[in-house]
Amino acid sequence: MVSSIVILIICLVGFAAIHSLLASLPFKRFIRRSLGSRADELYMPVYNLIAVITIIPLVYLLYKNPGEFLYIVPSPWRWLMVGGQVIALIVGPRALRDAPHRFQLKAQLSAPNSPDSIHLNIHGVYRWIRDPFLLSGLVIMWLTPFMTTNLLIIYILTTIYLIMGSIHWESRLVAQFGDEYRDYQKHVHRIIPRLKAYYDK
Template identity: 30%
Template sequence: MFARLLILFYAATSYAVFLVSFVWALGFVGNYDLLASKTIDIGAPSDPVDAVVINGLLLGLFAIQHSVMARPGFKRVWMRIIPKAAERSTYVLLSSLILLLLFWQWRPIPAPVWHVQGAAAVLLTGIQWLGWLIALASTYMIDHFDLFGLRQALSAMRGAQPPAQPFKTPLLYRLVRHPLMLGFLLAFWATPVMSLGHLLFAALSTGYILVGLWLEERDLVAQFGEAYQRYRRRVPMLLPRLIGGRQSSEADGEISEVR
């Protein structure tokens, strides 16, 4: 019982650290100093070359940790060391801590790339917040608490195994296969003030997202087989079709079958 309580406390702590990193991300990317004392363009000045190197290393550290720990092969080895119920919470905790390190040590490069005002600025700010909303909502459309390790810890507390997550395509997942990543891309790129530092962050993050999705798609095909292959043929990865695609009753039947 003590071990189960410890895992539950660990999961709750990991989730709390994630919440801190998420709020800081809102302020960091949007340059809202009310949410974060240090943002993507607000901080101590530094040499531009040093800033590019340090920022690139910080983003690379996050990309490596985030991708390697998500691979099934790594998980199998990792769970020989830590309890299975704590695996996801550990992933969330390390990802959040590296994000906090990135925000803390980020070197601004404030030279402007574009700076728009008026209605265009309002529109871009609205798109940015829409991106954050899409990203957060996407986690609830699948299973927010499973994604962040809380469901696994609660199941362990009851002495049960967490239920296997079925493959499902609710709401936004009928429009694109990865609405969570679409939300991040909107949040990163839609800004009325694009600095060189922000451009570096957005460009490297986009590159990582594309590579990460390629790896994740391989894992999903291996896990769900032909069901995911059909889904992948029917639904675009990131950009929704503006004109109706293959939305036939046969396609809807395939989704129901996958569920």
């Protein structure tokens, strides 16, 4: 059991290391210097593909070595949990569609008020929540209608990684959008959706 947990943690750390490297600004600068404007179109699809490929070993090992079951949620509650997961799965792609400008390499590497800078442009799901990816990730994990020992450990470690990544990502957004984003942070919570939609001033 201990060896299976260690292997799972190694796989998760490997995924996190690759994910963090590819998302780092030095790597993005290297990609843009190498590919020029083509990097803006190619980066996100390739990044997402690599993320899927590198998470597959972890998913497979969890499937083969789930550990002891801690609980299984009975019906009808399990279907409510699955429904919440489905909604969270919809939010992720919607968040990408609502703010594609946040993920453009040229804009990410620019400073506020520089020639390449862009407006924050808050709309869609971002009017209610600052980090829909963090919320959807947490919901998908913790609404799983069953729990095992190995799954619990991976979920805890992944939660820590997602929160740290969200904090780092927001520091990037502050550097990219400056006071625009600081004002936005004052009105919209990171993961708790607000009842009233936020609008740009």
